[in-house]
Amino acid sequence: MAIAKELAGAAGNNTVVGPSILISGKLTGDEDLTVRGRVEGELTLSKTLIVETTGVVKANVAVKNAIVSGVVVGNINATESVELTREGRMVGDIHAPRVIIVDGASFRGRVDMGEVEPGRVPVSRPVVARPTVRPGATVPARPVAPPARPPAGRPAPPPPPARPAAKPVPPPPPPAAAGAAAGAASRGEPAAPVPPVVGAGAKKKVVVKKKAR
Amino acid sequence: MANTVIGSSIVIDGEISGDEDLVIQGTVKGRISLKESLYVEGSGVVEADIETQNVEIAGRVTGNIVASDKVELKQDCRVVGDIKAPRILIADGASFKGNVDMDQKER
Secondary structure (H helix, E strand, O other): OHHHHHHHHHOOOOEEEOOOOEEEEEEEEOOOEEEOOEEEEEEEEOOEEEEOOOOEEEEEEEEEEEEEOOEEEOOEEEEEEEEEOOOOEEEOOEEOOEEEEOOOOEEEOOEEOOOOOOOOHHHHHHHHHHHHHOOOOHHHHOOOOHHHHHHHOOOOOOHHHHHHHHOOOOOOOOHHHHHHHHHHHHHHOOOOOOOHHHHHHHHHHHHHHHHHO | OOOEEEOOOOEEEEEEEEOOOEEEOOEEEEEEEEOOEEEEOOOOEEEEEEEEEEEEEOOEEEOOEEEEEEEEEOOOOEEEOOEEOOEEEEOOOOEEEOOEEOOOOOO
8 A cells, every 4th residue: 555655656747548538559658657547458668557446457568566446457567566456456467576455456367476586585584594504693693792702802703702792691582693692602512492493504513613623 | 627648758559539638748659539639749749640629739740630620730840641620720830741621511
């Protein structure tokens, strides 16, 4: 909904197809298009298509964003997002990385958000991956570590000096911080409770390090 | 009044019909039939046969124009095609090539 508003707000002075207008054929453009009438055929835009409640689009649509409050019959291929609002009715396939279907919308067809969503992976993965992959994962633990560093007198980032700091902290709240702390602690001494996922990675690291030294 | 606007970056290849005013700032090829007024603005390019009540052209039009009321060619417009309407106005500076037919019986 918030998306619909912000995009609709940006669409102020652009192309509008009024309620009594019928366009049949091919329509292309590089600006936002608001449809209150009918568009049939083919519709290609590099910006946002807004089909208002009175709008009817019977076309194959290729756009960046689509907000459907009216009727769409045909396939929508969006590079960014497709939103079916409460009044939206659609028959056809949607291909877009973000698809929003609001309660009240009517839709029949297939949805394809792609194999790997580029928007979400970088957000969710590092949290899981950092403790296992990187020994230098002290980054998330840093807010805890600094108090212990001045006595150590070493600005070196590797885990050994941070060990005493990481240990006395009893409740490390987020799993990422816990993993990092546990990983750092387990390197020197066998740390007590290690989360299962991180534990596997951390153990491997421990073994490797011991052998190396 | 003019709720339909075809923006400057829009290209339509096909047919536009309707009962309301239409403003064209972009490109339309094919056919336009309206019951109201058509405004082709300075940036507008129309390669189409036009059938409306009123037409005001400040841009470029290639095609035949039939209007039930009035056709107005503004300064700096470029029109190629035949015009048929009871009232036809051609402003100083307009460029036009084609036939003009103001015969009221025939329309």
